[in-house]
Amino acid sequence: MNDSASNAKQTIESAYAQRTRKSAELSDAAGRYLPSGVVHVSRYTKPHGLYASHAAGARKWDIDGNEYIDYFGGHGALLLGHNHPQVIAAASAQLARGTHFATGHELDILWAEKICEMVPTAERVRFHSSGTEATQMAVRLARAFTGKNKLMRFHGHYHGWLDDMTSGYISHFDGSAPIGVPPNVAANSVVVDPYDSARVERQLDKDGDIAAVIVEPLGAATGKVPISAGFLHQLRDWTTRNEVVLIFDEVVTGFRVSAGGLQQKIGINPDLTALAKIVAGGLPGGAVTGRADILAGLDYDPGKRGEREKIFHPGTFNACPVSAAAGLETLKIIQQEGACERANQSATQLRAGLTDALQTVGLDWVVYGEASAFHIYMGGTLSGHNEFEPERLGREKLYQQPQDIARLLRLALNINGVDFSGWPGGLVSSAHSPADIDATVAAFAASLQSLKPVLDA
Numbered sequence: 001m002n003d004s005a006s007n008a009k010q011t012i013e014s015a016y017a018q019r020t021r022k023s024a025e026l027s028d029a030a031g032r033y034l035p036s037g038v039v040h041v042s043r044y045t046k047p048h049g050l051y052a053s054h055a056a057g058a059r060k061w062d063i064d065g066n067e068y069i070d071y072f073g074g075h076g077a078l079l080l081g082h083n084h085p086q087v088i089a090a091a092s093a094q095l096a097r098g099t100h101f102a103t104g105h106e107l108d109i110l111w112a113e114k115i116c117e118m119v120p121t122a123e124r125v126r127f128h129s130s131g132t133e134a135t136q137m138a139v140r141l142a143r144a145f146t147g148k149n150k151l152m153r154f155h156g157h158y159h160g161w162l163d164d165m166t167s168g169y170i171s172h173f174d175g176s177a178p179i180g181v182p183p184n185v186a187a188n189s190v191v192v193d194p195y196d197s198a199r200v201e202r203q204l205d206k207d208g209d210i211a212a213v214i215v216e217p218l219g220a221a222t223g224k225v226p227i228s229a230g231f232l233h234q235l236r237d238w239t240t241r242n243e244v245v246l247i248f249d250e251v252v253t254g255f256r257v258s259a260g261g262l263q264q265k266i267g268i269n270p271d272l273t274a275l276a277k278i279v280a281g282g283l284p285g286g287a288v289t290g291r292a293d294i295l296a297g298l299d300y301d302p303g304k305r306g307e308r309e310k311i312f313h314p315g316t317f318n319a320c321p322v323s324a325a326a327g328l329e330t331l332k333i334i335q336q337e338g339a340c341e342r343a344n345q346s347a348t349q350l351r352a353g354l355t356d357a358l359q360t361v362g363l364d365w366v367v368y369g370e371a372s373a374f375h376i377y378m379g380g381t382l383s384g385h386n387e388f389e390p391e392r393l394g395r396e397k398l399y400q401q402p403q404d405i406a407r408l409l410r411l412a413l414n415i416n417g418v419d420f421s422g423w424p425g426g427l428v429s430s431a432h433s434p435a436d437i438d439a440t441v442a443a444f445a446a447s448l449q450s451l452k453p454v455l456d457a
């Protein structure tokens, strides 16, 4: 790195440190109690992550009083932005009435009914506390229904952190077991490259022990490694032909891509769908939904579940009434007020604005993404090709971004009042206004200028 690059890097890091002194203090304190001082992998960064004080709409504030236009959106849970007044009112009213009754509650039914109204393939619903639980239950239902054991997953696709879902996400692409996971559990996953469709078809045809295929239907990390609707149609055909349960993980895309999720947009019917995040209106919650005959594995009536053993599924916070109230209100707003379309439109404007900013600086980076998601590919391998072709680049190149540049870009954006994810990229909400989008593009352009000596080095 030359002198001007290291000066630019130092300028960004020290400006960030100056603005976020209280976050630095809390980060130090956190290190005494929490491994690496964080509670989620995406919050680990150097010199330290932000500590928030409050949020509203498309914005959040840190404890030093700095304001940010937020593109994390509660890890995707906040399609309507932070603290939507109707959602807060519904959740608060429920909080005052009680948080746990250990009995049935009318919201169990209203929430499930709304999901069945909105998600094309939803015939029955089972509630959970997270997306991690919802995907795991989908796999258990599939295994119980088919009597088969294995799970096909795709490199880089995230389905929560439980043992069945770990190999081949960020590591162990050969299917071996990550630390802490028993090898015999990992051996039940067949982890494949989504861009090798011939292998996917072959494997499904030849391995008679595959119970289910689970897929992030926009591609890994909400489309960072995109897959096509054409591939999903093929997957639907191949799974049907082999009596394999097709599970769409719509934990992020559900109620975001459209009111009925990605399945509604592209017209494919998965057998099961995992939901979380938006479904619970920004509070903890998740659900598995889909074919009644498969969810019947949870039914007390042996006749309904084909005389198979019943699947055991308790869960203290299944359909927690406060989450149910927030979730139901959120889904109603999405259904009635075109929130997905608004967020999608703003994201289209944002992607175009960020692309213009890149062209002004003369960088061969690419801004891409579907619906309300955006991703930034930081270039370097497009030489000889004018087009951005994700399938040609492959998962590794799409994921393996220059880590320190991504980190510095994030710090520079924070200095300029914007918070993107460290991928880099983010999710747009229906609360982002045209003025927010313009301000974000200006912040991006300013951040690129401050990074330029590092990029030129």
Ligand SMILES: Cc1ncc(COP(=O)(O)O)c(C=O)c1O
Residues within 6 Å of the ligand: 075, 129, 130, 131, 132, 133, 135, 158, 159, 160, 161, 216, 249, 250, 251, 252, 276, 277, 286
């Ligand atoms: C596609 C996908 N599936 C499952 C999960 C797990 O959901 P949760 O964090 O609620 O357990 C996530 C979380 O980010 C996700 O993005």
